[in-house]
Amino acid sequence: EAGVAQSPRYKIIEKRQSVAFWCNPISGHATLYWYQQILGQGPKLLIQFQNNGVVDDSQLPKDRFSAERLKGVDSTLKIQPAKLEDSAVYLCASSLVFRDAYGYTFGSGTRLTVV
Amino acid sequence: AQSVAQPEDQVNVAEGNPLTVKCTYSVSGNPYLFWYVQYPNRGLQFLLKYITGDNLVKGSYGFEAEFNKSQTSFHLKKPSALVSDSALYFCAARVGSGAGSYQLTFGKGTKLSVIP
Numbered sequence: 001e002a003g004v005a006q007s008p009r010y011k012i013i014e015k016r017q018s019v020a021f022w023c024n025p026i027s028g029h030a031t032l033y034w035y036q037q038i039l040g041q042g043p044k045l046l047i048q049f050q051n052n053g054v055v056d057d058s059q060l061p062k063d064r065f066s067a068e069r070l071k072g073v074d075s076t077l078k079i080q081p082a083k084l085e086d087s088a089v090y091l092c093a094s095s096l097v098f099r100d101a102y103g104y105t106f107g108s109g110t111r112l113t114v115v
Numbered sequence: 116a117q118s119v120a121q122p123e124d125q126v127n128v129a130e131g132n133p134l135t136v137k138c139t140y141s142v143s144g145n146p147y148l149f150w151y152v153q154y155p156n157r158g159l160q161f162l163l164k165y166i167t168g169d170n171l172v173k174g175s176y177g178f179e180a181e182f183n184k185s186q187t188s189f190h191l192k193k194p195s196a197l198v199s200d201s202a203l204y205f206c207a208a209r210v211g212s213g214a215g216s217y218q219l220t221f222g223k224g225t226k227l228s229v230i231p
Contacts, residue, residue, distance in 0.1 A: 004158075033218065042119075042205055042221030043159070048212055056212040091158060104219060106151075106158035 002026065004107035006092050012113045018080040021110045025073070025094030029105070031055075034067055034077050035091040037109070043091055049075060082114045117142045117210045121222035128196045129230050136191040136225045138206030147209035148189040149219065150180055154202050162204075165189060176200070196229045203227075 005024040013019050025032050030051050035043035046065065048056040051072035060067070064083070069075040079086055089109040120139045128134045140146055147166050151159040163174025170182045180191045189206060203226050207219040 031216075040223070042121075042207075042223045045212075045218050045220070048216065048218055050216060055216045056218065093159075104149075104159075104161065106160070108156070108158040111156075 004092055004094055004105050006090075006107035006110055008110055009108065010111050010113075012115060013082055015084055015114050016081040018078065019082055019112060020076055020078045021090050021092075021112075023075045023077070023092030023107060025075070025092070026096070026105055029094035029096050030072070031095040032069055032075050033093045033095070033104075034075070035093065037089040037091055039088070046077070046090075079112075082112075084114050087112055087114045117208065117220060119206050119208050119220055119222040121204075121206055121225045123225050124223075125226045125228065127228045127230060130198055131195050134191075134193050134196040134200070134227065134229070136204050136206075136227060138189045138191065138222060139187050140189060140206075140208045141187065142208045142210055146182075146187075146189075148180075148182065149207040149209075150174065150178070150189075150191050151205045151207060151221075152202050153205065153224075159205065162191070198229045198231050201227055201229045 007022050032049045034046040037043040046060045047067045049069040052069045067077045089111050091109045092107045093104050118141050149164045150162040153159050163172050165172045165182045173179045178193050203224050205224050206222040209217050210220050212218040
């Protein structure tokens with residue numbers, strides 16, 4: 001079974017620029033998560049989708065971050081404009097079991113550096 | 116607030132010695148607990164989980180974890196450490212995210228270094 005695909009692997013941008021990350025979950029996984037992992041910290045949930053609907057985006061900084069999951073498959077996370085403190089690894093995960101966290105599978109992540 | 120704590124930023128152990136990476140939790144209801152490992156420039160890899168049943172859970176790569184309800188702990192263990200076990204380890208717990216759904220909340224991670 002193919003894993004969770006993320007791109008790009010690395011991105012360096014200047015502050016105030018925009019950036020977008022892409023995630024393709026495991027086929028058949030209805031639940032998709034975006035996590036932010038700042039160096040020295042554990043992953044923090046940004047947004048959770050169930051199919052193409054948002055279940056939880058309470059920790060998403062909505063003034064600069066946005067995410068969508070059109071057609072309930074691929075997802076895109078965007079930052080506009082980026083700040084220095086957005087430097088982190090952005091992890092996408094998908095889960096098979098509806099409404100649960102048994103079978104999380106993570107992608108390799110996108111490492112963002114904002115300079 | 117529901118949370119997971121990993122009290123040690125780093126654990127050093129000699130190769131061949133037993134290792135323990137500590138985790139405590141504070142969640143409502145029955146805890147669903149997980150351990151993940153992260154190698155450099157890689158995503159998180161699932162090691163093991165506790166849902167219910169036996170308090171000693173066995174997982175991948177020879178790791179096991181002991182669930183202790185009275186101490187609200189879920190420590191990761193391995194009888195004999197390998198240099199290749201050196202990595203970042205995360206403890207996680209399932210928490211409700213509203214609308215009847217769940218997500219994982221993570222500890223801050225513990226860096227394990229196995230010394231040859």
